[in-house]
Amino acid sequence: MQQLSLALELPDSKPVNPQWFQNLLSVLEVRQEPAWTDNFGKSLRQRLRQWGIAPVKTLSLFSGGGGLDIAFHDAGFEIVKMVELEAKYVQTLQKNAQLGKWLEGSEPICMDIRNYVPAPDLKVDFVIGGPPCQTFSAAGRRAAGVAGTTDSRGTLFQEYVRILKLLQPKGFLFENVYGITGANKGEAWQEIQEAFKEVGYSIYFRILDAADYGVPQHRERLFIVGVKQGKYLFPYPTHGFDSLAQQPYYSAAQAVEGSDTSDIEAGLGGRFGHLLDDIPPGLNYSFYTKEMGYPSPIFSWRSKFSDFLYKADPDVPVRTIKAQGGQYTGPFSWENRRFFIPELKRLQTIPDAYEVVGNRQVAIEQIGNSVPPQLGRILALSILDQVMDVDLPFDLAYLPPDKQLGFRQRKRKLTKTYLQKAQAAIIELSKQGKVKGLDASIYEEKREFVRFLSIDDFSWIEEPVANSVKIHLSCELDSSSWIIKANTNSNWDEPDKFSIDVYPSCGYDDWVLCTNSVKLCAKQLNTHVFTSLWKAFEEKLNEATGKADLVQLSGYYQYNARISGIMNFYCEEKIDLFWRVVQCVTRCIATSAQLKVKEFAEYWGVNEEDVVFYLQSLRAIGYEVRSHNTNPQIPLGEYLIPYAFPTLNPKSVQLRKVL
Incomplete structure (x- = not known):
């Protein structure tokens, strides 16, 4: 695609060079190679200190395994406290808050947020976090509608609001699944917006795809930024079709190259494990349906979740990594195996040096529940610039309020591509005698x-x-x-x-x-x-x-x-x-x-x-x-x-x- 060469004049911003992100990489001396996002975070943190930018005191709620904390820490925010209910996740936060570790100086607190009352002397300028999202998720919709705020987990945002009211920071960032906007026929979404406004914040929100911001994973999430004063614009995508410089996506194969694969994982096994081998990269169990042209269908159309037997395509970002799942929950590697934990960290842009504590399932829960740090870093920089009024020595590009991103439309067009892949694979399997009819x-x-x-x-x-x-x-x-x-x-x-x-x-x-x-x-x-x-x-x-x-x-x-x-x-x-x-x-x-x-x-x-x-x-x-x-x-x-x-x-x- 032809690259834009002219500077753009965006609302409420100075002219921006379409090469703004490439210029930022140049300032940070970061090349887009495997694990480049780790170097981006390290260099960004060091440069902000060298430029004398004072850290912004920040409170982290629903911290999980620390994805947002990594992001904001790297972008010049000082995470003073991290509140998390799950003791198994707090172990990860404690490990990485030690001297010389990624979140050095942060204080993890293992506590139910309902019982958390900030100390009278706690002063913070920003709050980050996203409550558990299961009640708003695709799984909830599939079960029978969306529970939303009728479920006790869906009302945890009220605790978030309670703490905002107590601390009165300059702003906050709230993350959740986009299903929150449709819960209870939109009533829950209205309730959430009104609650934030009632405690004094103007809110700005968008659904963003992590792949648009340098993450090798398509992951759509709702982000709300609340501010006491001024306005806020979301940053332009750094990668993909909506990026100003048309920077290619960070592919899954690039991301996992050179990662630690010493802990060898066995194949899937079980009743359906053998089916993974013949699924073309990028497809899932639906390869074995009539609708995809499989001559002896094994599954019915949409009878399983989309991550069932989903095999990642090495040439593009993977689909969303799930925190919970069964034996056949993908993404699986194009090498017909489970991804190793270090590979999953790369696909989520969690730094190699960041230690995720726990067995495989506990590690996957923390990875799958995290906000990808690279997306978080770009959002954090935009907040540093607009909400905290920090004079950054580089430019950022901001999306006009009415600018529509195209990831949803592109996703809807993928069915034809999947069908073509499936048909080509079926022809090849037929030549090999692997496709059989009734036994x-x-x-x-x-x-x-x-x-x-x-x-x-x-x-x-x-x-x-x-x-x-x-x-x-x-x-x-x-x-x-x-x-x-x-x-x-x-x-x-x-x-x-x-x-x-x-x-x-x-x-x-x-x-x-x-x-x-x-x-x-x-x-x-x-x-x-x-x-x-x-x-x-x-x-x-x-x-x-x-x-x-x-x-x-x-x-x-x-x-x-x-x-x-x-x-x-x-x-x-x-x-x-x-x-x-x-x-x-x-x-x-x-x-x-x-x-x-x-x-x-x-x-x-x-x-x-x-x-x-x-x-x-x-x-x-x-x-x-x-x-x-x-x-x-x-x-x-x-x-x-x-x-x-x-x-x-x-x-x-x-x-x-x-x-």
Whole structure:
């Protein structure tokens, strides 16, 4: 792209050379090489001292592992105290506050902010920090809306405001996920803005992408800067398409080059670990979906979080590093392995010399929760310049208030690129014979076998464990039908007590089984047998197609279900109403939507006072049933049954929650 060569006249600022960031690097004598951000921080701190700029006394709240503290410390702020609740994170702060360490002179305080009262003699000019963001995060939105300030963690900003009111600093910086702006239909965001204004601050806010500021990671976060006097403009991006000099992004491969890889990490392992190898860099589990063109889909579209089996592309910044995640939570290296901790630090621009204390998971939590220091440094310099009125010996460029950044639009256009990558990879894998359709070996003569169903965690296993039920199974699978039978004994001469016919809901276009129907037959009207039939179907589905589970066959619950079941009874005795409820659920009646008790009663034809009992009974046979207790985003009095079949298993998050 052609570089701009003329100086720009921006509102409320003097003319700025488009090469302002390159000039800053020149002043600091920093070259953009691997780990250049470490040198940027060191040199910046040294030069500010040499220029006689007095440190700005600063209080850090919700300090975590210290990302913002590193940034502001390097940019001439003196972090006098760091308040953090988690003792395991405070150990990192204490280690790095020692003599000769990165945050030398800072004082970590392990305390709940609700109990923190600044000493009467504490005088600070600035406050930094961002409260825990889980209630505003993408995970919260995916669960069922956003809890926002209805969750106790979402009201921690009020403690931030309380401390601002007590200390009355010149300004503050507040960081959080951008989901905060949409929480509670925007009401939480209005509440937060008003709270800051009520204690005397004019606020300025923007959603920024860390990659635009020299971080090898796309990470969108909301930043609020509050000032007692004057105005504030956010700095121009230093890198990427919106930078004035069109400086290329700092790529993931450049960032990790030369980092410490002595602590060798094994491959992923587990049920899905092998799938990582064939995923093209930059893509995730969606590579194995119909929408990406995979001929024998393993997953359904949007049935997993976007970081599930996400493999980083070495030529561009990685996607957001998550603080929490499971075995298959990326980013993973393009070398088909987990990133080493030193590599993750580089991708977050945490200095190599900064010690992150704790085991791998604790370290990842601190890294993933941090504000990338390089982004923080640029923001800190802009605050030093505008809020603290420090005469810096170099120019900064500021975004006009109405200037729109383009990272969102560019992200929306990536789907086409991902599709092209996927199709090219599928062609290559097909040439190598790695892409296969339905496994024909699944078709077999009638076969009998035994499995055990754990009553405690719904595990489906070949050997008995404590509190498990022995289930006898019979399977006849061919291209015309799958017939799976279950019994608590081996007497197959008994008549069926019920059956479930499973069909595609929208025709056979999405039906991957290459058979006309699936019939699940039970020899007893028994809840364990019912659950076992679905478990056996899931097992055979995985063997035949590689699909991870029944959810991948049906699709994520927020879309129309692609399968439904018709349950028929053959018992002479009267059928209990609970089984009539189960019959409704298998037909997708009152599933996939948040409903009130009255609505469930109407759909199922039962009394309102019995609905909660039926919901608890469904939960007891393996159905995932959500409520306000399991997901605070769901209003009190409403419940959600995501799927028409039991989905609970030992790894289910919902298994550990109480309805």
